[in-house]
């Protein structure tokens with residue numbers, strides 16, 4: 001499928017955008033492999049960011065989590081855990097990279113707008129207009145135990161706080177008029193009188209009065225990402241975000257349905273349909289042939305879902321501790337206990353119910369799968385497997401049909417996991433005219449093809 | 455071989471210690487807030503041979519906004535600048551000023567631990583305090599009022615930050631393929647801090663910093679002496695600075711010195727007079743101030759070497775005084791072995807002759823093992 005059938009698709013000239021999601025806390029990074037590097041050494045971050053930049057990626061992306069996860073009465077031991085503060089890590093990368101966007105996931109519940117907006121604006125200036133902010137809304141009291149405020153925010157209020165927080169942040173970023181700083185040393189004052197505004201807000205959530213300390217960056221202010229899948233979260237994105245980091249990027253129909261839902265919400269919010277980029281998180285596994293790719297995918301799954309990880313995932317589904325069972329044996333005979341939501345897992349899905357277990361049992365019986373096999377086959381699906389050419393065709397179709405605008409890629413190996421994408425897949429995409437051959441701008445906003453900020 | 459005693463630090467915030475320093479800067483005023491300018495100053499400080507740069511900060515603008523004074527009101531956050539400087543240098547220590555008056559100690563701990571990671575063990579922390587009630591309004595938090603309450607927030611914040619650094623033992627990441635365990639939970643510790651105004655659970659989300667704990671610098675009296683590594687002391691003469699250092703009770707003491715140096719074109723006095731047309735150079739309380747030739751400063755620093763462990767210089771105008779410091783002052787100190795450049799590959803602690811602390815949560819057995827290995 002090349003340009004020949006370009007007229008058959010709604011967006012024949014659409015371009016694919018890649019970000020790299022350096023995952024931090026997760027069990028998808030195969031830390032047990034000998035080639036797996038340190039998850040905290042700055043050299044690891046630098047190698048991933050520079051590889052992504054070589055592959056003309058839009059962004060290097062860091063997640064956030066403000067409390068270590070727990071399971072079975074203690075710190076969860078199986079997964080990669082421990083990560084740097086994202087704005088600190090990205091400020092360092094700003095000095096060591098040239099073009100790639102630098103996106104920090106930072107939550108609006110356990111930060112304050114004056115402080116966080118200033119940090120992000122600092123990153124934006126230090127990187128020459130390459131900063132992004134993924135706005136998340138962690139709210140649970142369990143995370144709150146690490147903060148002065150404790151678990152202070154009702155679930156219902158978290159997006160309200162996020163919205164007010166973001167509008168305050170924008171006011172901070174827009175607080176300086178263009179040309180606010182004197183042009184020469186003999187001006188009467190360093191800043192032009194009246195050119196630096198104040199930001200004031202007094203609501204039931206915020207009581208703030210501050211003078212912003214920074215001018216606008218080359219891209220105006222940081223690009224706004226959003227990650228959160230509820231209706232409320234999607235509406236928040238439709239009103240405010242430049243990019244959605246979604247979880248709908250593996251199945252074409254699911255991705256298209258999500259994108260159409262977002263476009264509806266954009267119209268309802270009075271924004272143009274092309275005001276927002278949709279970048280689902282994904283994993284990409286590449287082989288020289290389909291068979292080799294499948295074998296590699298099998299190897300990846302076995303590395304990710306160790307027997308202990310399988311038991312951990314099943315424990316969460318069943319609602320009680322299954323560690324010590326045999327992961328290579330059958331599914332537990334007991335019925336699941338649908339435990340009350342204890343808020344310990346942050347992004348845990350609540351829909352894991354008796355139905356899911358019934359489905360798992362049926363499929364395991366039909367296929368003769370062990371518990372671990374079942375988790376591998378039916379647990380969270382991770383992404384795309386194929387040859388460089390096959391994947392390029394598939395992604396071109398996804399993007400030209402408007403199901404996605406690109407992917408936020410999670411490498412299953414760090415720091416080398418992007419290499420085959422950059423070396424093998426990117427050239428195939430370029431050949432199909434669906435991927436840039438050089439950076440055309442210097443800012444993240446330009447990479448994403450977003451309109452300049454007003 | 456014993457290393458020379460006097461450690462050299464320099465404060466590089468803004469354009470210099472004088473509020474009107476920007477008028478003599480070698481760049482246009484707006485250029486102050488650019489990465490190029492920040493990297494340039496850091497490179498000069500590193501090449502000159504300083505062991506440490508500090509970066510002042512506050513959530514409030516450095517000068518009064520639209521007030522009668524003419525000072526800069528722009529400043530990038532010190533933590534972000536420090537991380538950027540760390541990545542654009544290789545041996546220089548970097549210490550941002552961070553106040554825990556209103557900030558969340560959990561975030562502060564993560565930020566400074568991460569700074570230590572990105573700098574491979576070159577991070578310090580100058581414990582700050584937000585005294586102006588306007589800072590409370592900028593944060594959107596109730597005012598912390600009075601010296602006692604300010605000291606309490608500084609002390610509690612420092613305790614939480616340190617305990618969080620310690621909350622991962624050095625070897626908490628075990629990557630045990632045999633047991634499928636990435637972490638050993640017995641080497642991770644809740645800190646369970648409960649103070650007068652808040653509590654913090656822990657552990658940190660950041661693995662233990664390379665230095666164990668970044669180097670903590672604080673002025674005496676702000677935090678309990680036992681919690682700081684370096685006391686930043688005043689004193690109008692070297693002897694007074696020495697007395698303040700002895701009284702501070704910290705492992706090391708640095709004297710604060712404001713410096714204005716003669717340049718090839720002008721004397722220090724002329725340069726100060728030029729800036730005094732715009733604003734007085736008020737400086738800090740009972741700090742040393744040196745005005746004059748490079749040779750005179752070398753003599754003063756030589757004398758100070760007998761009284762304190764180090765100095766923090768606050769140059770009148772960075773672009774002018776750093777140049778003289780790097781051409782005439784530091785080389786002479788190195789030749790005379792009054793001071794030494796930091797060695798490549800060493801941590802800030804090592805440069806300062808400070809031991810690397812074990813986590814306070816380390817079990818006796820683990821401590822004994824470490825001792826055995828280092829014997």
Ligand SMILES: Cc1cc2nc3c(=O)[nH]c(=O)nc-3n(C[C@H](O)[C@H](O)[C@H](O)COP(=O)(O)O)c2cc1C
Nearest residue numbers: 063064105136137138227228229230233245246247
């Ligand atoms: C793809 C994706 C990535 C996310 N990454 C983070 C993260 O790094 N840190 C975090 O605290 N929350 C993260 N979240 C959680 C969301 O911010 C939000 O709290 C959560 O999805 C619940 O909100 P919702 O009810 O709108 O879905 C992520 C969510 C999605 C869908």
